[in-house]
Amino acid sequence: MWIKRHAGAEGYDPALNCLLNRDAIEDQLDKINIPTLVLHGANDRLFLAEDAKKWSSKLSKLWKFTIVEGGVHHLSLTEPGSEALAQLLPQFINETL
Template sequence: MALPEPYRVKGLILLGTTVFSTTEQLKLNLLKSRDTWCETKVPSDEAMLAGAASFGGPARVGEKVYEKIKQMWIKRYAEPEGYDPAFNCLLNRDGIDDKINVPTLVLHGAEDPVIPAE
């Protein structure tokens, strides 16, 4: 909405994202992560921990919260049918850095392994 009709938007707050398109190196990393996630019907503990790195994993949120997140992920994102729609948003995103024409605040974690803060 901010791109085609900026007069309707006073500003944007972007949380944990980027305005840039996906780099080729990130695409390779994401494809490897996707293959690991989808190699079994229920993602392996290794795949779950790799995905949890985006928020610091069980050490950051505690085992109880982490277990809830794991169950949600299994329900939503198990197998390619669940994983690929969300994955494709990351993999195939267009860069909009030269198109945003409203004030924009970007909030981003300093330790996000998928989208670097810089």
């Protein structure tokens, strides 16, 4: 069903355009006024760690920015990202609530 629905330009192009033509939020990051934990995979091939660190610095209540060695783009769904999250999340909750 998924292949039938999304195969070819008629299915692929709308999904791609949704990602490419969405509004940027970088200039609105300072409006996030809650404690924030940011984890970034060192092996993320979509976003450089330097860019993620720059964007994170705009968060007014950044609790911690951590680069996870060996981590990829879908960090929380893969090792070692899920392991790093499991380790930091209780500390984040305890210190920010």
